[in-house]
Structure formats: C-alpha cells, structure tokens
Amino acid sequence: MATGKLECIFFSEFHPTAGHKITYQVPEEYVSRELFDTLHVYIITKPELQNRLITINALGHKIIGCPVSIQNVKYSRNALLFNLCFVCNASMDTAPYEPLVKKLANYLLTLELESGFLSNEKSKERLPSILADLLSQLNSNGKCSIPINESNTIHLKIVPPTKDPPAVLEHHVPMFLTDKNAFDSSQWDLTSQQILPYIDGVNHVQRIATEADVDINLVKICLQNMLYYGVITIVPIFQYSNVYITQPDINRLVEDEALREECIKYVTRNEMASPATLRSIIHLYGSLRSDISVKDLCLRFDPRSLNIDERHLIQFGVIRGLIKRLHQYPVRVLDGGEQHRTHQQPLDRYMNGHFNFDEICCKTGQSHQELEDYVENDANIYVLWK
Incomplete structure (x- = not known):
C-alpha cells in the first residue's frame, strides 16, 4: 500500500446551535461541506463509537479520528463533543498515524478538563495555528513538539509499523x-x-x-x-551438496565499493597473505548454477588456493542477497495401483512437496545422505528444486 503525507488536519465539534461542523481545518476548505455532511455521523458519533479510533475511506480520502465526549452539566446540552481528524489519500497506509490521532484526542481531553481549553472561545482560537504546526512538522520531520501553554507541550512522532520477524524453524x-x-x-x-x-x-x-x-x-x-x-x-544449513544460484543484486559487488570491501574482508581465508581478489570472488559466484553443488565448485576452482573461504563466500552471498539457495522438495507421485498405499515408513509423511531436505532431516534425525538414498531408491518420488 502506498505511503505519503498528511493532506489535512481538521477539528470538528457539535455546536449547540449549528450542530455538526468543522470549526477549523488546515488547509482551509480542504474538506468540503458536502463531504463532511455525508460522513459526519462517523466523526461526531453516538456514545457507542466514542473514544475509539475510526477510519473512514470515502470519495478518495481516508479520514482518521477518535471522537471524544465530555459529560458535564456546565456544557450546553450537558456534553462537549469533538474530534480532531487526520485526512490522507485513500491509498495511503495510515497505521503509523493512528497512535498520533489517539494521543491528540487524549491531549485535548486533558487540556479541556484542566483549563477549559476547548470550551473557552479565546483559547480555542489557538487551534488553527496548532493544526498548521502539526501538519507542517509531521510532514517535514515525522515528529513535532508544539507548546500549548506553560505546562503542556504536544510531543508526537510517527513510528513506522514493524513487521513481525519470520518464524524460526528447526532447520534454520x-x-x-x-x-x-x-x-x-x-x-x-x-x-x-x-x-x-x-x-x-x-x-x-x-x-x-x-x-x-x-x-x-x-x-x-x-x-x-x-x-x-x-x-x-x-x-540455510551449509553443506557441500548445497546448490546456489546468483541473484540480480550480484552486480552490486561491482557498483558498491563499501560492499565490495566488506566482501573481500569477509571471505579472505588468511589475513596474513594477499587478500582475495574481486575478480576471483565474482568468478566463483558467477560459476554457481542449478547443476553445480558447492563441492563441484571447490573441486573445479579450489577457492582455498585463491585465499577464499568457501563457507564465508556462501554465507556472505546469502546474507547480502547476492545468491540464493535452491532447496530440494521430495514429492511422491502414486500410480493407479498405489492410490491407497498405507504409509508405513516414517519419512512418507514428508513426501508431499511441502518439506525440503533440511526440514526433513531435522524433524526425523536422518542424515542428508540417508534421505537422499531413500529418495533415490523409490521410483515414485520426484524432487522439486525451488
């Protein structure tokens, strides 16, 4: 989903005579009266939706708000209803802004309870400049620090959402x-x-x-x-039977000097001798193909004679996205006479194309060679490389 900047911030309230209205917005007139009239029931809401984050996606806009209600007999109609909303493009990922909207709602609630900031027309007139500072600083710096009075300052920071790390499995x-x-x-x-x-x-x-x-x-x-x-x-587990292929990012070794120096330092086997050369490193990476194992590569080119540690060469390539491991996934294809085969062998449950050799070995305790022999001896098992 696309990311971008805030397009507008507005303050809406329920006026005792005018009803639902946008009192202030920056930029002015960004949210039209027609759009607001269509959506106001989701902005100044009924009690069951108050104090909750609400995101409205309509007519090319995404509006995030947190409607607040303060019940007190001192207010006209015994309640003060308001909502400070962010407006973004409809395609924008608004998750980073949701905590800020919630925090602003709490700021305004506290200011009103402590000093009547919103119910006092004179202090409320400061809102347009506050909204302008919010919009400008958040779009420019991703954070803001806006003094409200001697004892209150609004501090906000946009924190991009972090993805959960991938699951860790036995063979990793x-x-x-x-x-x-x-x-x-x-x-x-x-x-x-x-x-x-x-x-x-x-x-x-x-x-x-x-x-x-x-x-x-x-x-x-x-x-x-x-x-x-x-x-x-x-x-991946390093074994000399592993097969790797190069990735498009291999070109970065030539284009990125820092990456190049890091690679040479990492793969050089003996620091006391002359360091590995970029030419040798690229030649070894370029020789990786789907029909060549690490063992084949070592027998053909003898990386150690080039002062290159083959394990470090592979590790660096995988970590930096220069090469990719090709895994073997065994799958049993039964012929017509074996459709009702009874799975007697412990390994049979893994012969479905969903488990690679590394996974199966870790789950069963079989060695790579034992698994390979098992697959080789069963004519109905095929190996998918991916």
Missing part, C-alpha cells in the same frame, strides 16, 4: 550480523545467555536446543526476538 541456522563478542550478554534474558555460545553460523536451531539443553520452543522465541532487533539473521 542463526548467525550474528556483527561480532558476537561485542554484545554484553548480561543484557539478555537467562535463556538467551544460555544459547549464545552455540550461535555460530553453523549450528541449526535443533542442534542449538540440544547442545544448550534448552526446550526448542524457548530457543525459537529467543531467536525470533533477536531477529526482531536485527541482531541475527537466518541462513
């Missing part, structure tokens, strides 16, 4: 994005401290849980937390 291999020794382990919870020594870019989640003697579900939760904060990334 966690790897630190920076030097593990640079972290203060005392800042982590006890379970995270317990598994930290086993996160080395080689051990998969199942092995980490076993070696650390920690329940695997707790390990997954800890690793997902680390993923969320960008401390680790996930890479």
Whole structure:
C-alpha cells in the first residue's frame, strides 16, 4: 500500500446551535461541506463509537479520528463533543498515524478538563495555528513538539509499523550480523545467555536446543526476538551438496565499493597473505548454477588456493542477497495401483512437496545422505528444486 503525507488536519465539534461542523481545518476548505455532511455521523458519533479510533475511506480520502465526549452539566446540552481528524489519500497506509490521532484526542481531553481549553472561545482560537504546526512538522520531520501553554507541550512522532520477524524453524541456522563478542550478554534474558555460545553460523536451531539443553520452543522465541532487533539473521544449513544460484543484486559487488570491501574482508581465508581478489570472488559466484553443488565448485576452482573461504563466500552471498539457495522438495507421485498405499515408513509423511531436505532431516534425525538414498531408491518420488 502506498505511503505519503498528511493532506489535512481538521477539528470538528457539535455546536449547540449549528450542530455538526468543522470549526477549523488546515488547509482551509480542504474538506468540503458536502463531504463532511455525508460522513459526519462517523466523526461526531453516538456514545457507542466514542473514544475509539475510526477510519473512514470515502470519495478518495481516508479520514482518521477518535471522537471524544465530555459529560458535564456546565456544557450546553450537558456534553462537549469533538474530534480532531487526520485526512490522507485513500491509498495511503495510515497505521503509523493512528497512535498520533489517539494521543491528540487524549491531549485535548486533558487540556479541556484542566483549563477549559476547548470550551473557552479565546483559547480555542489557538487551534488553527496548532493544526498548521502539526501538519507542517509531521510532514517535514515525522515528529513535532508544539507548546500549548506553560505546562503542556504536544510531543508526537510517527513510528513506522514493524513487521513481525519470520518464524524460526528447526532447520534454520542463526548467525550474528556483527561480532558476537561485542554484545554484553548480561543484557539478555537467562535463556538467551544460555544459547549464545552455540550461535555460530553453523549450528541449526535443533542442534542449538540440544547442545544448550534448552526446550526448542524457548530457543525459537529467543531467536525470533533477536531477529526482531536485527541482531541475527537466518541462513540455510551449509553443506557441500548445497546448490546456489546468483541473484540480480550480484552486480552490486561491482557498483558498491563499501560492499565490495566488506566482501573481500569477509571471505579472505588468511589475513596474513594477499587478500582475495574481486575478480576471483565474482568468478566463483558467477560459476554457481542449478547443476553445480558447492563441492563441484571447490573441486573445479579450489577457492582455498585463491585465499577464499568457501563457507564465508556462501554465507556472505546469502546474507547480502547476492545468491540464493535452491532447496530440494521430495514429492511422491502414486500410480493407479498405489492410490491407497498405507504409509508405513516414517519419512512418507514428508513426501508431499511441502518439506525440503533440511526440514526433513531435522524433524526425523536422518542424515542428508540417508534421505537422499531413500529418495533415490523409490521410483515414485520426484524432487522439486525451488
């Protein structure tokens, strides 16, 4: 969904004689009277919708508001009804603005309860300048700090919504994005401290849980937390039978000097010797194809003779999106005489094209070679590469 800037901010209220109205808006006349008359029941609302975020998508606009009602006999009709709304393009993702609308509603509620800010016509006349500052600062800086009086200042900041990290599975291999020794382990919870020594870019989640003697579900939760904060990334299990292909971003090695230097430093095997050359690195990456395994690559080009660590070469390529692992997904295709086959073998349940070799090995304890032999010996099992 598209993102963009706020188009308008308006303050609406229920006037004792004029009824529903937009009292102030910036820019002026942005929301037409016709549009407001069509939607006012969702802006100045009935009690059941008050103090709730409401988003209206209509006629090319998206309006976010939080209607407020203050019940008190001092007000005409015994209540003060108002709503400060943000207006955006209908295609815009408004999720980052929703907390701000809620917070502004609470600000105005507090100001009214403390000093009668909205019910006093003189103080309410400050709203247009406040709305203008809100619109300008939020669109320019993504945050604002607007003094209201000696004791109140509006502080707001747009925080983009963060996506939940992907699920951590048994066959995933966690790897630190920076030097593990640079972290203060005392800042982590006890379970995270317990598994930290086993996160080395080689051990998969199942092995980490076993070696650390920690329940695997707790390990997954800890690793997902680390993923969320960008401390680790996930890479496939490294095996010499793995197959990789290059991605379009491989061109960045030539175009991006910082990435190039980082790559050379990371893949160089012996720092005391001459560093690996960009020419050798690109040649090795470019030689990766769907019919060539890492073992084939090493036998053909001997990366170590080029002072290149093949494991680091693959890891760097995966992390930076330069190459992609091709996984094997076995699927059993039964002929007419086997439609009612009874699944006697423990591995049969995974022969449906939904599980790759790494997953199956971790779930069953089979070695990669044992699984490969099982697949090879069954003429009804085909392997999908993806």
